[in-house]
Amino acid sequence: MIARKTGMFIALAAALTLSFALAQAQQPLIEGPAHSSAKPAAVVFLYPEQITVPAGKPTTIALHFRIAPGLHINSHTPREEFLIPAVLAIPDGTGARLDSATYPPGADFTLPLDPKTKLSVYTGEFIIQARIVASPGEHMVEAKLRYQACDNNACMPPRTITAAIDVIGK
Amino acid sequence: MKRNTLVISSVLLILAAFAWAGWANWEYRKQAAERLLASSAQAELVPATGDSDSPLQFLPAILGKPAPGFTLEDLNGRKVSLAGYKGKALVINFWATWCAPCKLETPWLIELRNQYAAQGFEVLGVSADDIDRGDPQKLSDEKRAIARFVQETHIPYPVLIDADSISRPYGGLDDLPTSFFVDRDGTVIAAQVGLTSKDEIERNIKKAMGIVK
Numbered sequence: 001m002i003a004r005k006t007g008m009f010i011a012l013a014a015a016l017t018l019s020f021a022l023a024q025a026q027q028p029l030i031e032g033p034a035h036s037s038a039k040p041a042a043v044v045f046l047y048p049e050q051i052t053v054p055a056g057k058p059t060t061i062a063l064h065f066r067i068a069p070g071l072h073i074n075s076h077t078p079r080e081e082f083l084i085p086a087v088l089a090i091p092d093g094t095g096a097r098l099d100s101a102t103y104p105p106g107a108d109f110t111l112p113l114d115p116k117t118k119l120s121v122y123t124g125e126f127i128i129q130a131r132i133v134a135s136p137g138e139h140m141v142e143a144k145l146r147y148q149a150c151d152n153n154a155c156m157p158p159r160t161i162t163a164a165i166d167v168i169g170k
Numbered sequence: 171m172k173r174n175t176l177v178i179s180s181v182l183l184i185l186a187a188f189a190w191a192g193w194a195n196w197e198y199r200k201q202a203a204e205r206l207l208a209s210s211a212q213a214e215l216v217p218a219t220g221d222s223d224s225p226l227q228f229l230p231a232i233l234g235k236p237a238p239g240f241t242l243e244d245l246n247g248r249k250v251s252l253a254g255y256k257g258k259a260l261v262i263n264f265w266a267t268w269c270a271p272c273k274l275e276t277p278w279l280i281e282l283r284n285q286y287a288a289q290g291f292e293v294l295g296v297s298a299d300d301i302d303r304g305d306p307q308k309l310s311d312e313k314r315a316i317a318r319f320v321q322e323t324h325i326p327y328p329v330l331i332d333a334d335s336i337s338r339p340y341g342g343l344d345d346l347p348t349s350f351f352v353d354r355d356g357t358v359i360a361a362q363v364g365l366t367s368k369d370e371i372e373r374n375i376k377k378a379m380g381i382v383k
Contacts, residue, residue: 080270082267082268082315084268111365113274113365114274117270119270148268150269150271152365154271154347155269156346157266157298157344157346158268158300
Protein backbone atom coordinates (compact mmCIF):
# COMPACT_ATOMS: atom_id res chain seq x y z
CA MET A 1 0.00 0.00 0.00
CA ILE A 2 2.84 2.34 0.97
CA ALA A 3 4.76 1.38 -2.17
CA ARG A 4 1.69 2.13 -4.25
CA LYS A 5 1.25 5.55 -2.66
CA THR A 6 4.93 6.30 -3.15
CA GLY A 7 4.65 5.32 -6.80
CA MET A 8 1.66 7.57 -7.31
CA PHE A 9 3.44 10.43 -5.54
CA ILE A 10 6.52 10.01 -7.75
CA ALA A 11 4.36 9.94 -10.87
CA LEU A 12 2.52 13.08 -9.76
CA ALA A 13 5.75 14.88 -8.90
CA ALA A 14 7.25 13.89 -12.25
CA ALA A 15 4.14 15.10 -14.05
CA LEU A 16 4.24 18.48 -12.29
CA THR A 17 7.98 18.92 -12.90
CA LEU A 18 7.64 18.07 -16.58
CA SER A 19 4.60 20.32 -16.95
CA PHE A 20 6.55 23.22 -15.49
CA ALA A 21 9.56 22.50 -17.69
CA LEU A 22 7.34 22.25 -20.77
CA ALA A 23 5.58 25.51 -19.93
CA GLN A 24 8.94 27.22 -19.52
CA ALA A 25 10.11 25.84 -22.86
CA GLN A 26 7.20 27.56 -24.60
CA GLN A 27 8.27 31.05 -23.45
CA PRO A 28 9.25 33.34 -26.33
CA LEU A 29 13.00 33.37 -26.95
CA ILE A 30 12.91 36.92 -28.25
CA GLU A 31 10.51 39.27 -26.55
CA GLY A 32 8.30 41.58 -28.56
CA PRO A 33 8.59 42.35 -32.24
CA ALA A 34 11.69 40.77 -33.71
CA HIS A 35 14.52 42.91 -32.58
CA SER A 36 12.74 46.17 -32.95
CA SER A 37 14.16 49.25 -31.37
CA ALA A 38 11.13 49.01 -29.05
CA LYS A 39 10.20 52.62 -29.65
CA PRO A 40 7.16 53.74 -27.74
CA ALA A 41 4.15 54.65 -29.87
CA ALA A 42 4.24 58.25 -31.03
CA VAL A 43 0.54 58.64 -30.26
CA VAL A 44 -1.49 57.18 -27.41
CA PHE A 45 -5.23 57.16 -26.86
CA LEU A 46 -6.14 58.76 -23.54
CA TYR A 47 -9.89 58.54 -22.99
CA PRO A 48 -12.86 57.91 -22.74
CA GLU A 49 -12.69 54.25 -21.79
CA GLN A 50 -16.44 53.89 -21.41
CA ILE A 51 -19.41 55.89 -22.65
CA THR A 52 -23.17 55.51 -22.55
CA VAL A 53 -25.07 56.84 -25.56
CA PRO A 54 -28.68 56.73 -26.73
CA ALA A 55 -29.01 53.64 -28.95
CA GLY A 56 -29.60 54.37 -32.62
CA LYS A 57 -29.12 58.11 -32.19
CA PRO A 58 -26.05 59.93 -33.54
CA THR A 59 -23.97 61.09 -30.58
CA THR A 60 -20.74 63.04 -30.58
CA ILE A 61 -17.95 61.85 -28.33
CA ALA A 62 -14.61 63.51 -27.78
CA LEU A 63 -11.66 61.17 -28.25
CA HIS A 64 -8.50 62.44 -26.58
CA PHE A 65 -5.06 61.53 -27.89
CA ARG A 66 -1.56 62.53 -26.88
CA ILE A 67 1.55 62.81 -29.07
CA ALA A 68 4.94 62.09 -27.54
CA PRO A 69 7.08 65.16 -26.77
CA GLY A 70 9.33 66.25 -29.62
CA LEU A 71 7.13 64.61 -32.25
CA HIS A 72 4.36 65.87 -34.47
CA ILE A 73 1.89 64.13 -36.74
CA ASN A 74 0.28 65.43 -39.90
CA SER A 75 -3.12 66.97 -39.25
CA HIS A 76 -6.20 65.61 -41.00
CA THR A 77 -5.55 68.13 -43.76
CA PRO A 78 -1.82 68.22 -44.51
CA ARG A 79 -0.78 70.90 -46.99
CA GLU A 80 1.09 68.55 -49.32
CA GLU A 81 -0.64 65.72 -51.09
CA PHE A 82 2.10 63.16 -50.42
CA LEU A 83 1.82 63.59 -46.66
CA ILE A 84 -0.32 61.10 -44.79
CA PRO A 85 -3.27 62.62 -42.87
CA ALA A 86 -4.48 61.58 -39.43
CA VAL A 87 -7.67 59.60 -40.01
CA LEU A 88 -10.07 58.00 -37.56
CA ALA A 89 -12.10 54.93 -38.49
CA ILE A 90 -14.33 52.41 -36.77
CA PRO A 91 -14.32 48.96 -38.34
CA ASP A 92 -17.67 47.47 -39.38
CA GLY A 93 -19.46 45.03 -37.13
CA THR A 94 -18.40 46.50 -33.80
CA GLY A 95 -21.86 47.61 -32.66
CA ALA A 96 -21.17 51.24 -33.39
CA ARG A 97 -20.49 53.04 -36.62
CA LEU A 98 -18.69 56.28 -37.29
CA ASP A 99 -21.13 58.74 -38.79
CA SER A 100 -18.57 61.53 -39.14
CA ALA A 101 -15.45 62.87 -37.48
CA THR A 102 -14.47 66.45 -36.81
CA TYR A 103 -10.74 66.99 -36.56
CA PRO A 104 -8.98 69.91 -34.93
CA PRO A 105 -7.27 72.37 -37.27
CA GLY A 106 -3.58 71.72 -37.72
CA ALA A 107 -0.99 74.09 -36.35
CA ASP A 108 1.63 75.60 -38.64
CA PHE A 109 5.00 73.95 -38.29
CA THR A 110 8.27 74.41 -40.15
CA LEU A 111 11.32 72.19 -40.18
CA PRO A 112 14.39 74.05 -38.87
CA LEU A 113 16.20 73.42 -42.16
CA ASP A 114 13.26 74.50 -44.28
CA PRO A 115 11.66 77.57 -42.68
CA LYS A 116 9.81 78.46 -45.88
CA THR A 117 7.63 75.35 -46.01
CA LYS A 118 4.72 75.31 -43.60
CA LEU A 119 3.33 71.97 -42.54
CA SER A 120 -0.04 71.43 -40.87
CA VAL A 121 0.48 69.25 -37.81
CA TYR A 122 -0.77 68.20 -34.39
CA THR A 123 1.46 68.23 -31.34
CA GLY A 124 0.81 67.45 -27.67
CA GLU A 125 -2.80 66.55 -26.93
CA PHE A 126 -5.55 66.72 -29.51
CA ILE A 127 -9.22 65.81 -29.62
CA ILE A 128 -11.23 64.25 -32.42
CA GLN A 129 -14.99 64.72 -32.18
CA ALA A 130 -16.43 61.43 -33.39
CA ARG A 131 -20.13 61.25 -34.18
CA ILE A 132 -21.15 57.65 -33.67
CA VAL A 133 -24.35 55.63 -33.86
CA ALA A 134 -24.44 52.69 -31.48
CA SER A 135 -26.86 49.79 -31.51
CA PRO A 136 -28.50 48.70 -28.24
CA GLY A 137 -26.29 46.80 -25.83
CA GLU A 138 -22.68 46.95 -24.69
CA HIS A 139 -19.97 46.93 -27.34
CA MET A 140 -16.18 46.96 -27.17
CA VAL A 141 -15.48 49.35 -30.02
CA GLU A 142 -11.94 49.48 -31.31
CA ALA A 143 -11.62 52.75 -33.19
CA LYS A 144 -8.50 53.08 -35.34
CA LEU A 145 -6.39 56.16 -35.74
CA ARG A 146 -3.92 56.12 -38.63
CA TYR A 147 -1.19 58.71 -38.42
CA GLN A 148 2.33 59.43 -39.54
CA ALA A 149 4.77 60.96 -37.07
CA CYS A 150 8.02 62.87 -37.46
CA ASP A 151 10.43 64.90 -35.40
CA ASN A 152 12.47 67.82 -36.74
CA ASN A 153 14.83 65.60 -38.73
CA ALA A 154 13.26 62.24 -39.43
CA CYS A 155 9.94 60.52 -39.98
CA MET A 156 8.59 57.21 -38.81
CA PRO A 157 6.49 54.94 -41.00
CA PRO A 158 2.71 55.43 -40.77
CA ARG A 159 1.05 53.55 -37.95
CA THR A 160 -2.44 52.68 -36.79
CA ILE A 161 -3.33 52.64 -33.11
CA THR A 162 -6.46 51.34 -31.47
CA ALA A 163 -8.69 53.45 -29.26
CA ALA A 164 -10.65 50.84 -27.30
CA ILE A 165 -13.93 52.21 -25.95
CA ASP A 166 -16.67 50.37 -24.10
CA VAL A 167 -19.80 51.79 -25.75
CA ILE A 168 -23.13 51.18 -24.04
CA GLY A 169 -26.14 51.86 -26.23
CA LYS A 170 -29.29 52.44 -24.15
CA MET B 171 -0.45 -4.01 -8.35
CA LYS B 172 0.49 -4.96 -11.89
CA ARG B 173 -2.27 -2.74 -13.19
CA ASN B 174 -0.98 0.21 -11.19
CA THR B 175 2.54 -0.32 -12.45
CA LEU B 176 1.21 -0.43 -15.99
CA VAL B 177 -0.75 2.81 -15.52
CA ILE B 178 2.19 4.63 -13.94
CA SER B 179 4.55 3.39 -16.67
CA SER B 180 2.11 4.55 -19.36
CA VAL B 181 1.75 7.97 -17.76
CA LEU B 182 5.52 8.36 -17.48
CA LEU B 183 5.95 7.22 -21.09
CA ILE B 184 3.41 9.77 -22.30
CA LEU B 185 5.07 12.50 -20.22
CA ALA B 186 8.45 11.51 -21.62
CA ALA B 187 7.04 11.85 -25.12
CA PHE B 188 5.69 15.30 -24.26
CA ALA B 189 9.01 16.26 -22.74
CA TRP B 190 10.85 15.17 -25.86
CA ALA B 191 8.41 17.11 -28.06
CA GLY B 192 8.80 20.17 -25.84
CA TRP B 193 12.57 19.94 -25.89
CA ALA B 194 12.63 19.49 -29.68
CA ASN B 195 10.32 22.50 -30.09
CA TRP B 196 12.46 24.62 -27.77
CA GLU B 197 15.63 23.65 -29.66
CA TYR B 198 14.00 24.50 -32.97
CA ARG B 199 12.86 27.90 -31.73
CA LYS B 200 16.24 28.58 -30.16
CA GLN B 201 17.94 27.95 -33.49
CA ALA B 202 15.36 30.09 -35.31
CA ALA B 203 15.94 32.91 -32.81
CA GLU B 204 19.70 32.67 -33.29
CA ARG B 205 19.26 32.83 -37.06
CA LEU B 206 17.02 35.87 -36.64
CA LEU B 207 19.53 37.62 -34.43
CA ALA B 208 22.32 36.84 -36.87
CA SER B 209 20.39 38.25 -39.82
CA SER B 210 19.18 41.31 -37.96
CA ALA B 211 21.45 44.31 -37.96
CA GLN B 212 21.25 46.29 -34.78
CA ALA B 213 21.89 49.99 -34.77
CA GLU B 214 22.35 52.50 -32.03
CA LEU B 215 22.63 56.23 -31.69
CA VAL B 216 25.67 57.46 -29.80
CA PRO B 217 27.20 60.91 -29.28
CA ALA B 218 29.49 61.59 -32.24
CA THR B 219 32.38 62.77 -30.11
CA GLY B 220 31.76 60.84 -26.94
CA ASP B 221 30.45 64.04 -25.40
CA SER B 222 26.88 63.57 -24.26
CA ASP B 223 25.92 67.01 -25.63
CA SER B 224 27.18 66.34 -29.17
CA PRO B 225 24.77 65.30 -31.95
CA LEU B 226 23.82 61.65 -32.07
CA GLN B 227 25.61 59.53 -34.62
CA PHE B 228 23.97 56.52 -36.25
CA LEU B 229 26.05 53.39 -35.70
CA PRO B 230 24.53 50.41 -37.51
CA ALA B 231 25.89 46.93 -36.96
CA ILE B 232 26.84 46.75 -40.65
CA LEU B 233 29.29 49.64 -40.36
CA GLY B 234 32.67 48.39 -41.63
CA LYS B 235 31.04 45.31 -43.13
CA PRO B 236 29.95 44.49 -46.68
CA ALA B 237 26.66 46.16 -47.58
CA PRO B 238 23.93 43.51 -47.41
CA GLY B 239 23.12 42.42 -50.96
CA PHE B 240 19.70 42.91 -52.50
CA THR B 241 17.78 42.77 -55.71
CA LEU B 242 14.79 45.07 -55.95
CA GLU B 243 12.52 46.33 -58.70
CA ASP B 244 12.73 49.83 -60.06
CA LEU B 245 9.61 51.77 -61.03
CA ASN B 246 9.58 50.12 -64.46
CA GLY B 247 9.66 46.62 -63.00
CA ARG B 248 13.32 46.04 -63.86
CA LYS B 249 15.38 44.08 -61.33
CA VAL B 250 18.27 46.06 -59.92
CA SER B 251 20.96 44.38 -57.81
CA LEU B 252 23.43 45.99 -55.48
CA ALA B 253 26.02 43.62 -56.99
CA GLY B 254 25.58 45.46 -60.29
CA TYR B 255 27.27 48.53 -58.78
CA LYS B 256 30.49 46.77 -57.86
CA GLY B 257 33.44 49.15 -58.10
CA LYS B 258 31.29 52.29 -57.62
CA ALA B 259 31.00 54.38 -54.50
CA LEU B 260 27.36 54.48 -53.47
CA VAL B 261 24.81 56.12 -51.27
CA ILE B 262 21.91 53.79 -50.53
CA ASN B 263 19.26 56.30 -49.56
CA PHE B 264 16.06 55.02 -47.94
CA TRP B 265 13.25 57.53 -48.26
CA ALA B 266 9.48 57.81 -48.69
CA THR B 267 7.08 60.15 -50.44
CA TRP B 268 5.39 60.96 -47.08
CA CYS B 269 8.68 61.99 -45.45
CA ALA B 270 9.13 65.77 -45.46
CA PRO B 271 12.81 65.67 -44.38
CA CYS B 272 13.49 63.23 -47.25
CA LYS B 273 12.04 65.73 -49.69
CA LEU B 274 14.37 68.35 -48.29
CA GLU B 275 17.40 66.08 -48.59
CA THR B 276 16.68 64.87 -52.13
CA PRO B 277 17.93 68.01 -53.99
CA TRP B 278 21.24 67.74 -52.11
CA LEU B 279 21.62 64.11 -53.20
CA ILE B 280 20.79 65.06 -56.78
CA GLU B 281 23.40 67.84 -56.81
CA LEU B 282 26.07 65.64 -55.24
CA ARG B 283 25.26 62.76 -57.55
CA ASN B 284 25.60 65.00 -60.59
CA GLN B 285 28.82 66.47 -59.19
CA TYR B 286 30.56 63.14 -58.54
CA ALA B 287 28.92 60.73 -61.03
CA ALA B 288 31.82 61.04 -63.48
CA GLN B 289 34.17 59.82 -60.76
CA GLY B 290 32.29 56.57 -60.27
CA PHE B 291 29.63 57.60 -57.77
CA GLU B 292 25.95 56.72 -57.75
CA VAL B 293 22.93 57.10 -55.52
CA LEU B 294 20.42 54.29 -55.14
CA GLY B 295 17.12 55.61 -53.82
CA VAL B 296 15.04 52.94 -52.11
CA SER B 297 11.44 53.89 -51.46
CA ALA B 298 9.92 52.79 -48.17
CA ASP B 299 6.40 53.57 -49.33
CA ASP B 300 3.98 50.74 -48.70
CA ILE B 301 3.41 48.52 -51.67
CA ASP B 302 0.66 45.95 -51.97
CA ARG B 303 1.85 43.06 -54.10
CA GLY B 304 -1.40 41.18 -53.49
CA ASP B 305 -3.48 43.76 -55.31
CA PRO B 306 -2.27 44.64 -58.83
CA GLN B 307 -4.45 47.75 -59.04
CA LYS B 308 -3.20 49.10 -55.70
CA LEU B 309 0.38 48.22 -56.62
CA SER B 310 0.04 50.10 -59.87
CA ASP B 311 -1.40 53.15 -58.08
CA GLU B 312 1.33 53.06 -55.44
CA LYS B 313 4.05 52.81 -58.08
CA ARG B 314 2.46 55.67 -59.99
CA ALA B 315 2.46 57.86 -56.86
CA ILE B 316 6.16 57.16 -56.25
CA ALA B 317 6.91 57.81 -59.94
CA ARG B 318 5.07 61.14 -59.76
CA PHE B 319 7.13 62.17 -56.75
CA VAL B 320 10.32 61.12 -58.55
CA GLN B 321 9.29 63.14 -61.58
CA GLU B 322 8.34 66.21 -59.55
CA THR B 323 11.63 66.19 -57.66
CA HIS B 324 13.61 65.41 -60.86
CA ILE B 325 15.47 62.45 -59.36
CA PRO B 326 17.98 61.28 -61.98
CA TYR B 327 19.30 58.22 -60.12
CA PRO B 328 17.71 54.75 -59.91
CA VAL B 329 14.75 54.55 -57.55
CA LEU B 330 13.86 51.11 -56.26
CA ILE B 331 10.73 50.05 -54.38
CA ASP B 332 9.95 47.80 -51.42
CA ALA B 333 12.54 48.92 -48.87
CA ASP B 334 10.58 46.93 -46.30
CA SER B 335 11.80 43.66 -47.81
CA ILE B 336 15.43 44.56 -47.03
CA SER B 337 14.92 46.65 -43.91
CA ARG B 338 16.08 43.99 -41.43
CA PRO B 339 19.70 43.68 -42.60
CA TYR B 340 19.83 47.48 -42.85
CA GLY B 341 18.93 47.95 -39.18
CA GLY B 342 15.15 48.11 -39.31
CA LEU B 343 14.78 51.54 -40.97
CA ASP B 344 12.67 52.91 -38.13
CA ASP B 345 13.33 56.47 -39.24
CA LEU B 346 13.67 58.12 -42.62
CA PRO B 347 15.69 59.34 -44.36
CA THR B 348 18.42 56.81 -43.67
CA SER B 349 21.51 56.63 -45.86
CA PHE B 350 24.35 54.12 -46.05
CA PHE B 351 27.63 55.13 -47.69
CA VAL B 352 29.34 52.28 -49.46
CA ASP B 353 32.91 52.38 -50.76
CA ARG B 354 34.16 50.88 -54.02
CA ASP B 355 34.86 47.56 -52.29
CA GLY B 356 31.24 47.30 -51.18
CA THR B 357 31.93 48.12 -47.53
CA VAL B 358 29.59 50.34 -45.52
CA ILE B 359 31.85 53.13 -44.32
CA ALA B 360 29.27 55.53 -42.87
CA ALA B 361 25.57 55.85 -42.17
CA GLN B 362 23.21 58.69 -41.41
CA VAL B 363 19.70 58.66 -40.02
CA GLY B 364 17.52 61.70 -40.30
CA LEU B 365 18.22 64.97 -41.99
CA THR B 366 21.80 66.13 -41.47
CA SER B 367 23.35 68.62 -43.91
CA LYS B 368 24.60 68.67 -47.47
CA ASP B 369 28.15 69.11 -46.17
CA GLU B 370 27.88 66.05 -43.96
CA ILE B 371 26.56 63.98 -46.86
CA GLU B 372 29.31 65.23 -49.15
CA ARG B 373 31.95 64.42 -46.54
CA ASN B 374 30.73 60.83 -46.37
CA ILE B 375 30.50 60.58 -50.18
CA LYS B 376 34.14 61.66 -50.40
CA LYS B 377 35.05 59.02 -47.83
CA ALA B 378 33.21 56.39 -49.84
CA MET B 379 35.04 57.51 -52.98
CA GLY B 380 38.38 57.40 -51.19
CA ILE B 381 38.98 61.14 -51.73
CA VAL B 382 39.27 61.79 -48.00
CA LYS B 383 39.84 59.48 -45.04
